[in-house]
Amino acid sequence: MILNRAMECMDRESMRKLQSERLIETVKRCYEKVPFYRRKMDKMGIKPEDIRSIDDIHRLPFTTKHDLRDEYPFGLQAVPQSEVVRIHASSGTTGKPVVGTYTKNDLAMWAEGAARVMAASGVTKGDIVQVSYGYGLFTGGLGAHDAAGLLGAVQLPTSAGNSEKQIMLMKDFGSTVLCCTPSYALHLAEVIEKSETVKKEDLKLKVGFFGAEPWTEGMRKELQERLGIKAIDIYGLTEMCGPGVGGECEYQNGTHLWEDLFYPEIINPDTLEPCEPGEFGELVFTSLCKEAMPILRYRTRDLTRLIYDKCECGRTAVRMDRILGRSDDMMIIRGVNVFPSQIETCLTEFPAFTAQYFITVDRKNNEDTFDLDVELRSEYFSPNPSKQMPYIKPLYDRIVSMVGIKPNIHIKEPGAIQRSIGKAKHVNDKRKFQ
Structure with missing residues (x-):
């Protein structure tokens, strides 16, 4: 199912026009409301009126994880605190956490992005979505939770941990959808195989949405065989919103990125210059609709490439190839x-x-x-x-x-x-x- 056909299937010319309009507004908001970006743009000799279309995006400054930590907690926020309705943050295990703040409209945008991914693999009102991502400051739990709610599916907020109980509830409540990290899904498969009371055949699972960490085609095959499901990659990052920046469709031939909401680029991580179409490099995102904390040209460190061919599913939304790894994980x-x-x-x-x-x-x-x-x-x-x-x-x-x-x-x-x-x-x- 295609949740938002107008955006997911928009022709390339119309998409670029929409991206240009949204980029111009985003740059204006960043310059006027965020001192960090105003300083950076002034240093580069750039004014908002210099950005006339999406083709000018390469003139804008990059944003890095170090920038977000240096501006901790709310230095990149573009709205008064009275308009913020939720705060998320990364684990911050290697320093100060990366903070993301959200307005009511930001949460609605995020829920739609994640719901598009779920809808693409057939999740509907009749499904029971077991959310085994952690709830809390981590974006995974509430991101998947809100997406399921938008689709009218039953939200089963089990969070992570207590695996034996997870399996019991999965069986007793008839969960049809599982959301968690791929490594935890593999652990749940091990628990099921060792269980004396629950077998794979007792479960009604049909699809899993796995993200928050890199995983391979080999692990996908293993998850599908051991859990009897279709394993779908859902992509996201705290700096943009959380899970729902993109995800796979039923054909699993690349991760569709919702480029009406988040504009993707591929750059050479050494020279910082744009890569040729189809060339592997570092993925960079610019948020096009965020109100509370808009981000310009965020360097994800993920190494991949973009595929602009129309997908078999009918979507024209650009696809991201499998992530080879992270430049900072290498x-x-x-x-x-x-x-x-x-x-x-x-x-x-x-x-x-x-x-x-x-x-x-x-x-x-x-x-x-x-x-x-x-x-x-x-x-x-x-x-x-x-x-x-x-x-x-x-x-x-x-x-x-x-x-x-x-x-x-x-x-x-x-x-x-x-x-x-x-x-x-x-x-x-x-x-x-x-």
């Missing part, structure tokens, strides 16, 4: 660029391994070390190292082939690697503290 080990997602891709190619892994990078005797903890499934596991080798060797060879460096692989008992109810943590780079 590790350089022995001179080689390594993304955690590459390790996950390798693991999911071998049925004997779970998708759980943990990377430890260190430096000893002036040389980088790369240790990889992985799990064998219970039916393959043996504590005898000699019996582990037939599984380690093919994985080792595949990682060397794909990534280009040699890992020290350590087999752990099933369930030994810590699961996460939120965003999964896969890397400990000890070199940062040396």
